[in-house]
Structures are given as C-alpha cells and as structure tokens.
Amino acid sequence: MIHLSFYDLLIAAALIALLATLSWHYRLGLTGQLIVASLRTLVQLLLVGLILKVLFETPNIWLLTLIACVMLAAASREVLARQKYPFKGWWGYGLSSGSMFISSFTVTLLALTVIIENQPWYSPQYAIPLLGMLLGNTMTGIALSLDRLSSDAYRQKNIIEQRLMLGQNSQTAIHHIKSDSLRAGLMPTINAMATAGLVSLPGMMTGQILAGSPPVEAVKYQILILFLITAGTGFGTLCAVSIASRHLFDERHRLRLDKLRR
Amino acid sequence: MSIRGASGSGKSLLLRCLADLDPHQGRIYLNGAEHLSLTAPQWRCKVGLMPATPVWWYDTVGEHLERKHLPHLEALGFSSDVLSWNIERLSSGEQQRLALVRLLAHEPEVLLLDEPSANLDQSNTQQMETLVLSYLKQRQAVAVWVSHDAEQASRVAQQCFVFQQRHLLPQTL
Numbered sequence: 001m002i003h004l005s006f007y008d009l010l011i012a013a014a015l016i017a018l019l020a021t022l023s024w025h026y027r028l029g030l031t032g033q034l035i036v037a038s039l040r041t042l043v044q045l046l047l048v049g050l051i052l053k054v055l056f057e058t059p060n061i062w063l064l065t066l067i068a069c070v071m072l073a074a075a076s077r078e079v080l081a082r083q084k085y086p087f088k089g090w091w092g093y094g095l096s097s098g099s100m101f102i103s104s105f106t107v108t109l110l111a112l113t114v115i116i117e118n119q120p121w122y123s124p125q126y127a128i129p130l131l132g133m134l135l136g137n138t139m140t141g142i143a144l145s146l147d148r149l150s151s152d153a154y155r156q157k158n159i160i161e162q163r164l165m166l167g168q169n170s171q172t173a174i175h176h177i178k179s180d181s182l183r184a185g186l187m188p189t190i191n192a193m194a195t196a197g198l199v200s201l202p203g204m205m206t207g208q209i210l211a212g213s214p215p216v217e218a219v220k221y222q223i224l225i226l227f228l229i230t231a232g233t234g235f236g237t238l239c240a241v242s243i244a245s246r247h248l249f250d251e252r253h254r255l256r257l258d259k260l261r262r
Numbered sequence: 263m264s265i266r267g268a269s270g271s272g273k274s275l276l277l278r279c280l281a282d283l284d285p286h287q288g289r290i291y292l293n294g295a296e297h298l299s300l301t302a303p304q305w306r307c308k309v310g311l312m313p314a315t316p317v318w319w320y321d322t323v324g325e326h327l328e329r330k331h332l333p334h335l336e337a338l339g340f341s342s343d344v345l346s347w348n349i350e351r352l353s354s355g356e357q358q359r360l361a362l363v364r365l366l367a368h369e370p371e372v373l374l375l376d377e378p379s380a381n382l383d384q385s386n387t388q389q390m391e392t393l394v395l396s397y398l399k400q401r402q403a404v405a406v407w408v409s410h411d412a413e414q415a416s417r418v419a420q421q422c423f424v425f426q427q428r429h430l431l432p433q434t435l
Binding site: 158159161162163164165166167168169176250252253254255 | 281282283284285301302303304306307310311312313315316317319364365368
C-alpha cells in the first residue's frame, strides 16, 4: 500500500480551495458551506481515525456499543434535519432512531455473526465500517422517504380527507403516498446496485483496491455490502414509513397534520 | 334540514365534526347508536360528507365511478360517455354534480352537503335538488344541507337552522 503524506492531502485540499475561490468569484453562495463541510470532513475523519486506532488495538464491546450509539444518535439527528415537516417532539427523533436501530443493527449483527464470522464477532475492524455504511445509507433512505411522506400528506390533505369521507380507512386513504415515499427512499440504493461496475466503481471496492486488496476479493465484499445496504435500507424505510403513516392519523382515522412541525 | 349562516360561522366545521373528520367533544347518535360504537370508516359510510370543493385523484371519471351509476349521472344531465371524460377538463359545476353521484354511490343514510349547488346554474340546481330529494325518499335517508340560498332552503328542507354568534338557532321556513 502506498502511504499518503500530509502534502498529498494538501494537494487535494488545494482543489477545494480553488473551487471555493471560484464560488466566491461567481457569487454562488456556496463558499461558506464548502469550507465548513471540508473542515467537518477533516476534523470528523481525523477523530474517527484516532478512535478506531485505539479501538483496533484493544477491542472492547462496551466501547464499541458506545460508538455505535453515538453514530445512531448523529444519524437520527440528521434524518430529522433533512425533513421539511418532521413530527413534533421526541416522536420524530424516536421514529428515525428506532427504524435505523431495527434495520441497520440487525443486518450488521447478522453479517458479523453469520456471514463474516470473525473472532471475536465484534472485531471493530469489521463492525465499525459495516455499521457505518449501513447506517449512512439507511439514514438517507429513511430521511428521503419520511420527507416525501409528510410533504405529500401536507400537499394532498384534501385528497386524503376526501378518501376518508368515502369510508376508506386511514391506510387505504394514504396508500398512494406511502408507495411513492417508499420508492423515493429506496431508489438511490436500487440505482446504485443497477449501475455498480457499469457507470461507477463503488467507493468501498475502490478503497480496497487502492489499499492493495485483490480485485476479486474487493468485488465479493462490495457485493455483500450492496446487498446488506439494500436490505437494511429497505427494512428501515418500510418500518419508518409504516409507523409514520399510522402516526399521521388518530384512532378515529382522522388526518392529524397538527402532529407535524411546520 | 338546512343550515345557513355567514361565512366562517362554523357550518362546514359542523359538517366535518358530524362526519368525524375533526376532533370534537360532542356525541353523535344515528338511529340510537353513538358514533363511537362504530369504527370511523363504518360511520363515514353511513354519514357521507360532500365538501364544497370536491377533489379527485384518478385521471378519468370512469376510475371514480362505475357503469351502474349511470342512472344517477343521467338524472343530473350527463351523457352516457361521461365515464371516459378527463377530470381536468371538467368545470367546477360538473365536478360538483359528479361528486354528488360519487357520494350517493356509497348509499349513505345521512348526506352532509356543503353548498352542493354553489357552482350550478338554475337548471342544474333543480336537477340536483330533485335527485337528492328522490334519493332521500327512496332510501329513507336524511340530509343536512348547508346553503346560502334561503329560497333553496325552503324548497328542500323541512327544518331550517341558522348559525348566529356561534349558536345554531331554529328558523321558521
């Protein structure tokens, strides 16, 4: 493996600086965001690198659990932030964290104990990257689908209520919006699977090849990851949309948009 | 019965509460049974609300109504090819008449009609009134008819109420 020096990273950073300068010159209003996002990448990844270094040297299931909880909390906050009309109070937070916990953690656990079977199963070298990739993708899927669900429920309030007036139950009345929301949440993952290898080389596989792994091994891991991500995102999105679509109504099948923050 | 009242006096809200679409403290009875003794969808099949502005979710009339509803459609002046019509090309008056047929298709025992003839001319209003009254007679059903038109109220209703300062007061016809 070819080790990267500080100057190598500086060259890549110079490209970002050039882009920021161009954005400032053409008044695109992206300069600030670009710089903040780049600094966040730098600080967050360096910190994770340091934590992983310690964790790899002394594998500890409690420390691993703590890190997993921090990752889940950060992902839940992000899901909430990406929605235009999230649920009020702790409900929104609980819904996203619960759905991600059920899907990502279950799929990661299954992969670690049944497929990879490393000893110990919680070996951080496998557990953290796997959970990270699953959480990241599930987070995007859940955020997209919940945003679509609440926005469409808001926009199509009259249609939902007209269906209720004709005697449909709440889940039938909102069924078309649920389908669209699930599709919105799953489409990026399905597209990634459909174009993998043809349009782009997936990031993890590219990373492994750059780090010196045999291409066939990297491909096998990438297939595993893509399948796990799709399953995790699918289960998580399904869970979140099912619970959210029920919570949008009360026990008398009335549409309760007052539960959403506007 | 008909209900009249100024805009914003609570006529539509009352109809929505009767259809159990908005949370309320009241108790509603139909033939001695309280609304809570039925599930909300069962209740709304019996107590059907037609809002002032009906909405549609499929492209054509035929996706909302079936051939068996043609007698009602023809009674309101529609030709037999109405089922192939595109919803987007309908006038607000046509939409209102179709919404009435859609409501009657579910055979409710109580019709809650929120200004059902607001966008209709005199001839269509008459056809609508005739259809509603014959339905009520045939099905032994009742209707709560919100209307701004005092003359219409006297034509269709046996009891008339008016909203005044948030109270529903009886009025002589």
